Structures are given as structure tokens and as C-alpha cells.
Amino acid sequence: MATVSGGTTSERFGFIHRYRKELGVVFLCRWLKVSRSGYYAWGERGASKRVKEDGCLLKVISRIFYQSQGRYGSPRVFKALQSQGLAVSRKRVERLMRAANLKGRVVRVTRRQPGLKRFKAKGENHLLRTGNATEMNKVWVADITYLKVPELIHLAVGFRILGLKVQINFLEFIGEKTLV
Numbered sequence: 001m002a003t004v005s006g007g008t009t010s011e012r013f014g015f016i017h018r019y020r021k022e023l024g025v026v027f028l029c030r031w032l033k034v035s036r037s038g039y040y041a042w043g044e045r046g047a048s049k050r051v052k053e054d055g056c057l058l059k060v061i062s063r064i065f066y067q068s069q070g071r072y073g074s075p076r077v078f079k080a081l082q083s084q085g086l087a088v089s090r091k092r093v094e095r096l097m098r099a100a101n102l103k104g105r106v107v108r109v110t111r112r113q114p115g116l117k118r119f120k121a122k123g124e125n126h127l128l129r130t131g132n133a134t135e136m137n138k139v140w141v142a143d144i145t146y147l148k149v150p151e152l153i154h155l156a157v158g159f160r161i162l163g164l165k166v167q168i169n170f171l172e173f174i175g176e177k178t179l180v
Contacts, residue, residue, distance in 0.1 A: 009034060013042040057088060058096050065102050073097075073104025 007015075016028040016039055029036045047055075064080045065072055072080070074094045081088050097103070 009038070010042065013039050017043065054092075054096060057086075057092075058100055060084075060086070061093060061096055062100065062102065065097070065104075070102075070105050076104070 012032045012034050016025060016032065016034070019028060025036060025039065029039055060081065061077055064077050068076070074090065074097050077097065078088070078090045078093045081093065
């Protein structure tokens with residue numbers, strides 16, 4: 001990323017190259033305190049060996065990143081590069097991934113729900129009340145499950161899907177309401 005006053009000389013030359021048509025080379029060289037001859041020599045010199053190596057390494061990093069479907073961050077990409085026999089530092093992998101805007105997908109860990117123990121303690125076992133099922137269609141069972149979506153939503157489904165209800169509030173039991 002080119003900066004205006006700070007940064008390396010190469011970054012300043014890159015800034016001049018980017019804005020030379022709008023502001024002019026003479027003005028930009030004077031403003032950034034670099035020589036015009038240095039700027040033109042930089043333009044003829046071409047990319048350095050390190051920049052070329054970074055370009056090749058970034059292709060390998062991108063391949064590993066997209067093969068993991070965007071799940072790998074810099075630590076895993078670094079380990080994958082080491083397993084392939086490439087001698088590269090962790091910080092270099094981080095820098096290249098940051099420059100290419102490659103960020104590993106973060107898996108969120110679900111937290112315990114407050115009040116869940118109280119909710120389970122209140123629930124009665126309705127199956128014990130009915131006794132053993134001797135005939136068909138006398139005892140029905142429902143289940144609720146957590147769906148991983150941005151909001152907290154629970155889904156209750158009957159066995160033959162006689163009813164379906166999605167509820168955001170987990171504080172009341174929706175299994176009975178679903179079958180009604």
C-alpha cells in the first residue's frame with residue numbers, strides 16, 4: 001500500500017506511478033522528496049526477486065486457501081506449505097494473505113443458553129402418564145432442535161410432519177403446540 005510521506009522508497013515510486021497522469025511526475029517527486037532519475041530508474045528496473053517470489057508463493061497460498069473452501073487461516077496455510085517442503089516464515093504467509101484479503105472462516109462456538117436447566121427441570125414426561133402404547137396412533141413423540149442461523153431459532157417437527165412451527169423464544173415448549 002503506497003503512503004504519501006512515509007513508507008519505503010519503492011512505495012513512494014509506486015504512488016508516483018499511480019498518480020503521475022493526474023498530478024505529474026515533477027510535482028509528485030518534489031512532494032515526496034525523491035529524485036526523478038530514481039523514479040525512472042525504478043520503472044526500468046522491474047520487479048525485484050522478492051516481489052516475484054511473493055507472487056509465486058501467493059498463487060500456492062491461494063490454491064491451498066480455496067481448496068480448503070476458505071476455512072484455512074494463516075496458521076493452517078503455513079503448516080500446509082511446510083508439509084509441501086516450502087521454506088517460508090509464518091509472518092510472510094500472514095502478510096501475503098492479508099495483502100490478498102484471504103481470511104479463514106471462523107466457526108462460532110455455541111454458548112450455553114441461560115435458563116436451560118430450569119426449562120428442562122419444568123418439563124414433564126407425558127409419555128409416563130399414558131402408560132405403554134397398545135394401539136397405533138395413541139402415543140406421539142416430538143423433538144426440538146437448534147438450527148444454526150444468525151438468530152436463535154428452534155424447530156419442532158412431528159413424526160409424520162402433521163405440524164411445523166418455528167419459534168424464536170426458547171422459554172416455552174413448542175412440541176405440544178406443533179402437534180395440535
